[in-house]
Amino acid sequence: GAGVSQSPRYKVAKRGQDVALRCDPISGHVSLFWYQQALGQGPEFLTYFQNEAQLDKSGLPSDRFFAERPEGSVSTLKIQRTQQEDSAVYLCASSFIWSVGELFFGEGSRLTVL
Amino acid sequence: DAKTTQPPSMDCAEGRAANLPCNHSTISGNEYVYWYRQIHSQGPQYIIHGLKNNETNEMASLIITEDRKSSTLILPHATLRDTAVYYCIVRVPNSGNTPLVFGKGTRLSVIA
Numbered sequence: 001g002a003g004v005s006q007s008p009r010y011k012v013a014k015r016g017q018d019v020a021l022r023c024d025p026i027s028g029h030v031s032l033f034w035y036q037q038a039l040g041q042g043p044e045f046l047t048y049f050q051n052e053a054q055l056d057k058s059g060l061p062s063d064r065f066f067a068e069r070p071e072g073s074v075s076t077l078k079i080q081r082t083q084q085e086d087s088a089v090y091l092c093a094s095s096f097i098w099s100v101g102e103l104f105f106g107e108g109s110r111l112t113v114l
Numbered sequence: 115d116a117k118t119t120q121p122p123s124m125d126c127a128e129g130r131a132a133n134l135p136c137n138h139s140t141i142s143g144n145e146y147v148y149w150y151r152q153i154h155s156q157g158p159q160y161i162i163h164g165l166k167n168n169e170t171n172e173m174a175s176l177i178i179t180e181d182r183k184s185s186t187l188i189l190p191h192a193t194l195r196d197t198a199v200y201y202c203i204v205r206v207p208n209s210g211n212t213p214l215v216f217g218k219g220t221r222l223s224v225i226a
Contacts, residue, residue, distance in 0.1 A: 004157070033213055040218075042199075042201060042218050042219055043158065043216045044216070045213040059213075093157070103158075103160065104160075105158045106157050107156055108156075108157055
């Protein structure tokens with residue numbers, strides 16, 4: 001597809017379960033960001049990759065959150081031992097080189113932790 | 115923290131111009147103003163950006179005051195599909211991995 005693809009679109013997990021959210025960026029995009037968006041709030045930065053290198057993970061809320069992009073294309077955000085406060089929409093965005101230009105966002109993965 | 119201030123909500127009649135204000139009084143000389151919008155259940159979408167000159171594209175116009183402390187996004191003929199949350203963001207371009215920092219934005223409701 002032409003845009004950023006995220007899967008699953010919806011995920012329901014029981015508290016304590018591990019979840020994995022996938023992001024397929026636009027082909028050739030070097031930069032990849034993950035954001036977390038709680039209900040009624042703006043997106044909040046989690047982590048940033050340039051190719052396979054994770055250059056910034058300052059926004060990850062706890063060590064239960066882990067992201068990887070091993071081959072510099074597809075990225076996975078993993079949340080271990082999910083808690084109710086992890087319920088949110090997780091957005092992925094990509095761009096060629098993160099400079100002046102725009103970020104292209106996927107539609108997000110909505111996680112609900114029961 | 116977001117460096118911009120926006121009204122939480124606005125209404126606009128369909129077919130009229132929607133003027134969305136943004137205050138960024140602490141903007142520095144090399145920071146650009148970016149606008150994104152987020153339609154319900156979708157990811158944010160880039161609209162426009164500018165430094166100090168007014169900008170126009172097929173989606174909108176961006177008017178930046180001479181002192182750069184505020185700006186206005188103008189949707190010239192709003193349609194129902196323009197109902198969304200609009201985010202105003204300031205950022206230094208070419209600044210490596212500095213992410214976009216979103217505030218709460220303005221929820222624009224276009225009314226038929």
